[in-house]
Amino acid sequence: MKYILVTGGVISGVGKGVIASSFGTILKHCNIHVTSIKIDPYINIDAGTFSPYEHGEVYVLDDGGEVDLDLGNYERFLDITLHRDNNITTGKIYQHVISKERRGDYLGKTVQVIPHITDAIQEWVERVAKQSVTKDGDKPDVCIIELGGTIGDIEGMPFVEAFRQFQFRVKKENFCCAHVSLVPQPKSTGEPKTKPTQSSVRELRGLGLSPDLIVCRSELPIGDCVKEKISNFCHVAPEQVITIHDLSSIYRVPLLMESQGVIEFLNDRLQLNIGTPRPRYFMRKWRDLADRTDHLRKEVNIALVGKYTKLEDSYASVTKALQHACIQVGYKLKLTYIEADNLEHNTKAIDPVLYHEAWHQLCRSNGVIVPGGFGKRGMLGKMEACGWCRTNDKPFLGICLGLQVAVVEFARNVLGIEDANSIEIDPETDHPLVIDMPEYNPEQMGGTMRLGKRCTRFTENNSLIKQLYGNKNFIEERHRHRYEINPKYIDDLEAAGLKFVGHDEENLRMEIAELEGHSYYVATQFHPEYLSRPLKPSPPFLGLILASVGKLKHYLAKGCKLSPQVVSDNDSDTENLVDDDETTNNERG
Numbered sequence: 411m412k413y414i415l416v417t418g419g420v421i422s423g424v425g426k427g428v429i430a431s432s433f434g435t436i437l438k439h440c441n442i443h444v445t446s447i448k449i450d451p452y453i454n455i456d457a458g459t460f461s462p463y464e465h466g467e468v469y470v471l472d473d474g475g476e477v478d479l480d481l482g483n484y485e486r487f488l489d490i491t492l493h494r495d496n497n498i499t500t501g502k503i504y505q506h507v508i509s510k511e512r513r514g515d516y517l518g519k520t521v522q523v524i525p526h527i528t529d530a531i532q533e534w535v536e537r538v539a540k541q542s543v544t545k546d547g548d549k550p551d552v553c554i555i556e557l558g559g560t561i562g563d564i565e566g567m568p569f570v571e572a573f574r575q576f577q578f579r580v581k582k583e584n585f586c587c588a589h590v591s592l593v594p595q596p597k598s599t600g601e602p603k604t605k606p607t608q609s610s611v612r613e614l615r616g617l618g619l620s621p622d623l624i625v626c627r628s629e630l631p632i633g634d635c636v637k638e639k640i641s642n643f644c645h646v647a648p649e650q651v652i653t654i655h656d657l658s659s660i661y662r663v664p665l666l667m668e669s670q671g672v673i674e675f676l677n678d679r680l681q682l683n684i685g686t687p688r689p690r691y692f693m694r695k696w697r698d699l700a701d702r703t704d705h706l707r708k709e710v711n712i713a714l715v716g717k718y719t720k721l722e723d724s725y726a727s728v729t730k731a732l733q734h735a736c737i738q739v740g741y742k743l744k745l746t747y748i749e750a751d752n753l754e755h756n757t758k759a760i761d762p763v764l765y766h767e768a769w770h771q772l773c774r775s776n777g778v779i780v781p782g783g784f785g786k787r788g789m790l791g792k793m794e795a796c797g798w799c800r801t802n803d804k805p806f807l808g809i810c811l812g813l814q815v816a817v818v819e820f821a822r823n824v825l826g827i828e829d830a831n832s833i834e835i836d837p838e839t840d841h842p843l844v845i846d847m848p849e850y851n852p853e854q855m856g857g858t859m860r861l862g863k864r865c866t867r868f869t870e871n872n873s874l875i876k877q878l879y880g881n882k883n884f885i886e887e888r889h890r891h892r893y894e895i896n897p898k899y900i901d902d903l904e905a906a907g908l909k910f911v912g913h914d915e916e917n918l919r920m921e922i923a924e925l926e927g928h929s930y931y932v933a934t935q936f937h938p939e940y941l942s943r944p945l946k947p948s949p950p951f952l953g954l955i956l957a958s959v960g961k962l963k964h965y966l967a968k969g970c971k972l973s974p975q976v977v978s979d980n981d982s983d984t985e986n987l988v989d990d991d992e993t994t995n996n997e998r999g
Contacts, residue, residue, distance in 0.1 A: 411540050412552045412584050415573055417619070419561050419591040419610025424627050426590045427480035429654070430556040432664040433569055433588070436672060437552055438488060439693045440684045445542035445550040446484040447535060448477070448497050450558045451565035455501040456494070458859075462783075465480050466723030470890045471496075474862030479726050480556060482818065482940070486730060487664075489943055491828075495538045500565065503530050523568050531572035551682070561589075561614045569812060574618035586679050589614055589621035593628040593636070602628060602636050604643065611644040622679055624651050631655045637764035649675065661700040668693065699944055706742035710958050713775035713984045715795040717788040719747035728781050728809070731942035735955040738947050738972060746771050750788030753795055772798065777930075777958030782810030782890070782937065786835050793819040800931060802911070805957035807950055808933030813923055814844045816933045817895055820908050834893050845896045846923065859892040866912045866921040866936065873911040875922055875932050877966050878949035885912075887936035894935065895920040930957030990991075 416430040427448075434444040454460070457468045458476030469482040475494025485492055507530050511521050533660035557573070558950035559566045577585040591607040611621060624644055626632060632653040641648045652670050654663060677684040712732055718724035729745060736743040752768035754760060768791075770779065778799050780792050792815040800820070808816045814832055821843050832844035847860060867884045868876045879885050897918060900910060912922030912934075918942035925931035930953055942948035956962040965972065 411536075411550070411580070412682065413535075413539070413576075413580060413586070414552060414554045414676075414680075415585070415587045415619075416554065416556045417561055417570075417587065417589050417614065417621075418557070418559070418595075419589060419614065420606040421592050422558075422560050424592050426556050426558075426591055427483045428660050428663055429552050429590050429625055429667075430480075431483045432667050433672070433676075434484065434488045434552075434554050436668050436693075437676070437682075437694065438686075439696065440673060440682075442552055442682060442684070443544050443550040444488060444489070444547050444552045444554060445490065445539060446481070446492065446496060446542075447538055447553060448476050448480050448484070448558065449569055450497065450499045451563065451569060452499055453501045453504070454499055455505060456497065456499065458703045462718040462724035463721050465762040466721065467726045469727060470861060470888045470937065472863040472888065473557055476861065476890070478558070479723060480558075482727050482730070484554075486943055489545075489946075490846065493538075493542075494535070496542075498531070498534055500568070503527060503534065503568075506530055506534075516685045519986060524571065527568050528572040528575060528868075531569060532576045535576070536580075543806070552680070556848070561610055561617070562952055567617075570614075570617045570619065577619070583679075583681050584682065586622045586676065587619050588623040588625055590625045590627060591624045593632060593640075595629055603628075603630055604636060604640050607640055610642045615645075621646065622650060623675065625667075626653045628653065628655050639799075642703060659700060659703045661696065661703055663775060664699060665693065665697060673764070695945065697711065702740075708741050708959075709744045710736060710739075710741040710777070710955060711744045711746060711775045712954070713746045713748050713778045713791055713795075714771050715750050715753065715772070715778060715780050717750055717783040717785070719749050722747070723871070725781055726921070727937070727939040727942070728779065731939035731948050731951045732779070732955070733948035734942050734944050735951040737944070738952065739955050739959060739961070741955065741959055746775060748772060748795075750791030750795070753791035754788075755794070774805075777805035777807070779954065780806070780808045780812035780933075782812065784811070784834075789815060789832075793822075796820075797823055800925060800928070803929050805930040805954055806928075807930075807954040808923075809937055809939070810935060813933035813935050814895070816923065816931075817903065817908070818843050820903065822907070823897065824906050824908075825902055832893060838973050841899075843896055843899055844893050846893050847891075860889050860894075863888050864936070865915050867914055867915060867917075868922075870909060870911040870924075873909075873922075873924055874930065874953065874962075874966070875911060875924055875934075877970060878953045880949075880970060882886065884915075887934070887938055888940040889936045891935060895923075917986060930962060 414433055416426050417425050418426045437444050456476045457478055466479045468476050469479045470476055471493055472491055473493050477497035481492050482496055489939055507526055542550050557569055591610050592605055593602045595602045624640060624646055637648055637651045640651050649671055652667060654666060716725060733743050747770055748768050752764045778795055780795055796816045796819040818830050818832060821827045823869045829839060830841045830843045831839040833842045863886050865884050865886055907926040909924050909926060910920045911924050914921055921935045923933045934950060938948040938950045956965050
């Protein structure tokens, strides 16, 4: 097993996740099987109890693991399936070590950070790397490990020490360290500054890890003279300095890294036996994807009505899923974030300017998405958005809470149940359209929801959403919720036109709702965004974008295949797009 450790310097959020994912993308195109591990130095057991404002979205895996959003980057870029143990936190490590101490596994010894915590980290990494299996059933050849935070943070010290030891444990030819550092370019001087990178590398070396690659992140391209300076002061060869400036899309990052000799270096450093010369059309699909993204001209305006819109990372997977669908259809995504509070007309404290601006943005959109969330705030605003889309034939996609508010709005304004509500909002309501699940444990917050990949069975043959999924009888999608639609009201809702076309395997839980006679009014209890991929967009998102640009009917009439007539004329690579993704819907599920 080969290991690539990716560390960060100068500031957090410098792009380690995309860099780590890009290493994996390049290696996968060389027929090297890869897996990934993300290390987060916080004491939480997992990301499940985080506020979206604290750490961005919580990403959910097949096995129900609630993990850092960077694992979403790995799954999307590499098209692999990760598990909860692929996300290591300080809390998990300490919990593991303390449990062993309580069992007496240490035979009365004093349990310390060194060697017990550092040994536990190394054993965890080796175990996960060696037990991982690709979709084809193969064992990975390379494990890419991203160490969260910044070198020098006190929280990350045990992990840095663990990898200092680990490099000798697995031998030099099996371990490579890539250090991602910011090279700022102050406007006052107009030139890149290398001192922060020098200091960061010096600190990393002082902790016992020498970077084999230095990946320099910058706003603008960096010249060779700056690379040579970093090479001289950081004791690496010029070819070991990789420069990544801000690009038109993240899909260009692997291409830029490959053009700077990353494959040749890793092949030599880790003895990967990658054949040369590479094929003429090496990374062609990825290059086509990046080119299509850059050449999109027409825009589709999607309004996202949410509760955490002040931090875009709160909806990272939703944004990516929308982008994947837009790229395939041939449109550039213009995503407008609307704070749900601002749509509420009966709130006395509302700023009239924000209120009118929010409604103006909603009305000008081509389609609307109402994503998940928790709590009472913004519920009325989300219902207003659902009602407006329902009555104005505006393409609409609701996810998780979006399904629940769509059902409550329908019950209030179509069935005439004025006090219909969710017990999350009003536990004493006389008409609980949304109830908590029997397995929900209110005494504990973490890991108590319905989590992970579950089966959904379709019940209607003429359903739009079923056609988008390739007319399958069942699908598998990931869930994260603790409330569900009350089965007592299903007959009344369906009689009025809101059909529940997808149920769980026991036929008790409502998974997909679809409004009769509407161009596209779909809501799901699951989170389809988690399984969306750049070359295989999620069907509900693809349906929303197609409906928003007026091409859904044509797409369905063609048997859910994107023909050149359906794709925008602006797409410079329409023919390749059709060939690459023609079987998308048949492969999903």
